[in-house]
Amino acid sequence: MQFASLDDIRAFCRDLPEGDAGAAAAAARRQQILTKPPGSLGRLEELAIWLARWQGRERPRLDRAAIAVFAANHGVAARGVSAYPAEVTAQMVANFAGGGAAISQIAKTAGAELYVVPIELDRPTHDFTVRCAMDQEEFLDAIEIGYRALPERCDLLAVGEMGIANTTAAAVLCAALLGGGAVRWAGRGTGVDDEGLARKRAAIEAALEFHRSILGDPLAVAAGLGGRELAAIAGAVLAARQRRVPVLLDGFVATAAVLPLVRLHGSILDHCRAGHVSAEAGHRALLSEIQLDPLLDLGMRLGEASGAAVAILLLRAALACHNGMATFTEAGVSDRDN
Amino acid sequence: MQFASLDDIRAFCRDLPEGDAGAAAAAARRQQILTKPPGSLGRLEELAIWLARWQGRERPRLDRAAIAVFAANHGVAARGVSAYPAEVTAQMVANFAGGGAAISQIAKTAGAELYVVPIELDRPTHDFTVRCAMDQEEFLDAIEIGYRALPERCDLLAVGEMGIANTTAAAVLCAALLGGGAVRWAGRGTGVDDEGLARKRAAIEAALEFHRSILGDPLAVAAGLGGRELAAIAGAVLAARQRRVPVLLDGFVATAAVLPLVRLHGSILDHCRAGHVSAEAGHRALLSEIQLDPLLDLGMRLGEASGAAVAILLLRAALACHNGMATFTEAGVSDRDN
Numbered sequence: 001m002q003f004a005s006l007d008d009i010r011a012f013c014r015d016l017p018e019g020d021a022g023a024a025a026a027a028a029r030r031q032q033i034l035t036k037p038p039g040s041l042g043r044l045e046e047l048a049i050w051l052a053r054w055q056g057r058e059r060p061r062l063d064r065a066a067i068a069v070f071a072a073n074h075g076v077a078a079r080g081v082s083a084y085p086a087e088v089t090a091q092m093v094a095n096f097a098g099g100g101a102a103i104s105q106i107a108k109t110a111g112a113e114l115y116v117v118p119i120e121l122d123r124p125t126h127d128f129t130v131r132c133a134m135d136q137e138e139f140l141d142a143i144e145i146g147y148r149a150l151p152e153r154c155d156l157l158a159v160g161e162m163g164i165a166n167t168t169a170a171a172v173l174c175a176a177l178l179g180g181g182a183v184r185w186a187g188r189g190t191g192v193d194d195e196g197l198a199r200k201r202a203a204i205e206a207a208l209e210f211h212r213s214i215l216g217d218p219l220a221v222a223a224g225l226g227g228r229e230l231a232a233i234a235g236a237v238l239a240a241r242q243r244r245v246p247v248l249l250d251g252f253v254a255t256a257a258v259l260p261l262v263r264l265h266g267s268i269l270d271h272c273r274a275g276h277v278s279a280e281a282g283h284r285a286l287l288s289e290i291q292l293d294p295l296l297d298l299g300m301r302l303g304e305a306s307g308a309a310v311a312i313l314l315l316r317a318a319l320a321c322h323n324g325m326a327t328f329t330e331a332g333v334s335d336r337d338n
Numbered sequence: 339m340q341f342a343s344l345d346d347i348r349a350f351c352r353d354l355p356e357g358d359a360g361a362a363a364a365a366a367r368r369q370q371i372l373t374k375p376p377g378s379l380g381r382l383e384e385l386a387i388w389l390a391r392w393q394g395r396e397r398p399r400l401d402r403a404a405i406a407v408f409a410a411n412h413g414v415a416a417r418g419v420s421a422y423p424a425e426v427t428a429q430m431v432a433n434f435a436g437g438g439a440a441i442s443q444i445a446k447t448a449g450a451e452l453y454v455v456p457i458e459l460d461r462p463t464h465d466f467t468v469r470c471a472m473d474q475e476e477f478l479d480a481i482e483i484g485y486r487a488l489p490e491r492c493d494l495l496a497v498g499e500m501g502i503a504n505t506t507a508a509a510v511l512c513a514a515l516l517g518g519g520a521v522r523w524a525g526r527g528t529g530v531d532d533e534g535l536a537r538k539r540a541a542i543e544a545a546l547e548f549h550r551s552i553l554g555d556p557l558a559v560a561a562g563l564g565g566r567e568l569a570a571i572a573g574a575v576l577a578a579r580q581r582r583v584p585v586l587l588d589g590f591v592a593t594a595a596v597l598p599l600v601r602l603h604g605s606i607l608d609h610c611r612a613g614h615v616s617a618e619a620g621h622r623a624l625l626s627e628i629q630l631d632p633l634l635d636l637g638m639r640l641g642e643a644s645g646a647a648v649a650i651l652l653l654r655a656a657l658a659c660h661n662g663m664a665t666f667t668e669a670g671v672s673d674r675d676n
Contacts, residue, residue, distance in 0.1 A: 035438055035439055035440075036640050037529045041440060041638055041644070042617055042637025042639065043637050044636060044638065083674045084672065084674050094669070094670075095669040095671055098664065100663055100664025100668065100669045101373055101374075101663065101664070102374055102379060102659045105655075105659050105662040105663055106658060108658060109651075110655075191376065191378075191674070298380045298381040299380025300379055300382065302378040306379070313447075313654075314648065314651070317447050317647075317651065320443040320447040321443050321444065324437070324438075324442075324443040324446075325439065325442075331429070331433040331436065331439075333429040333430060333433055334422065334425060334426050336421045336422050336528075336529070
């Protein structure tokens, strides 16, 4: 087991693997001599350099892009916090595999391999309004599942989730670690009505009150107030950092899932980019809190890694330019200094 | 010739072809039954419905996506308004064809056919600070070139440009038709320095003063203060409207190119979307003025249709979902009403 205790995770976060500064510098130099005004490809340039840093090569590749979608169920769903019944989690897992879900289609468009990882769907976490969602062992098991989900050969990982009621878990993590209460972080998720939203806020406030003694410990918060798919996302992001694989985060839940790690080490997400900002209330504020600037802003709020998967297309455009464009010299184009 | 006079253009704009409301409604109904919360794909849903409207089919396709890049030269370049010499226009046209430019690479990534249309590169427009850039015949010729550039079979058109000094022409069009002077609309283009920017502003103010008697006539402004590649973009957008082909506009110059048309008829751009908002000063304000909400905001400022071409990737993701996803019934997933 990679992380046999919470202390193992804390130790990892104290001594993080870094990217390849030389490869990043070489990629940045290359961007300066391609046939365009310097900087004129904007974030496409920054993305190419970021990929170079974490892949450790001047000319990064996306031959093997992976999308991992972790799925789990939540005890708090019984409190009527979602517009959909809990059985939808398992039904959607089948839909992912069958090719009928949005992420199945976007993965194909993005040329990425889709890995769907259901985690004990028949064993929801406990209702965190009255006890801990997971004990330490259950939490570490879910971290481990995420850690092992990173494919052996992988140029990029996009991470997302499926789990009825999991925006409630995400909101409570944010409220616990960033403050502001349910009002700041509870949104409509899949489209809950006013009464459902009121139940969701009540559940969040109840959870914050019940767990008030652990709110200063990010990993205790992740175990006590999170979910298995959120823990797995954190595990996958740790594995990617270990092996220097760049990561695209999906929406509100996927970002909330790594917030406890950020609380352990501020630069734990240097190998990550936010694929998009979702329409779910709280995501924009969360990204701003952890200083991630999203690549896309399309009003999406589906989860399933769908926003991150669309962002893979931007990386493909960035690398096509970075690797395929001619230099001023090669193309015989006059540079500005001529 | 499609438009033998300016009045022909005015007449076309008075009686615009409309999209297929039935196809749009059918596409919107389909979005409601796919396996996702309604609306959760955000703008990807809106884009699929928009494509349905203009392609006239419930399930739109992008089998033949075209990118048209129009190139021309500008008399005002002699006033030192650009960071690059005028010969770069022709050199970049060769680079487009050779595959070394950003647009060559992005077109390949987006699965689109690239059409490069140089327009009399050895005959720059006149310096519009002291006379009209084009006479009426030259303007109509450029419109016609754009009109004819739309491929016979085409599911989507992305339009862009190349032309040293053409952000000066774009800025002067905006200032002439929207007010605010050079301060509001002149940016650094390809990266002009402070002195160059001062020369650019002076040229814009001089042009506004010289042409003050025609500023109330949008087509006279387009001819007197625009450029051949801008007129060609307007012609291509008119052809696309005529044949109900959806259009992605590129950056500041491409958007300024259609501003005179918007002044003739407020809904002339219903078949168009803004592929992105560029980093060029003025583009965000221009999009806001004509109520276009850009799909991407990546700090790009290259032109060449590069931003619009990246946005084609978003359309592909939108259509993959729209056409390929399962319905709740097909997938056996419980809908929220169950």
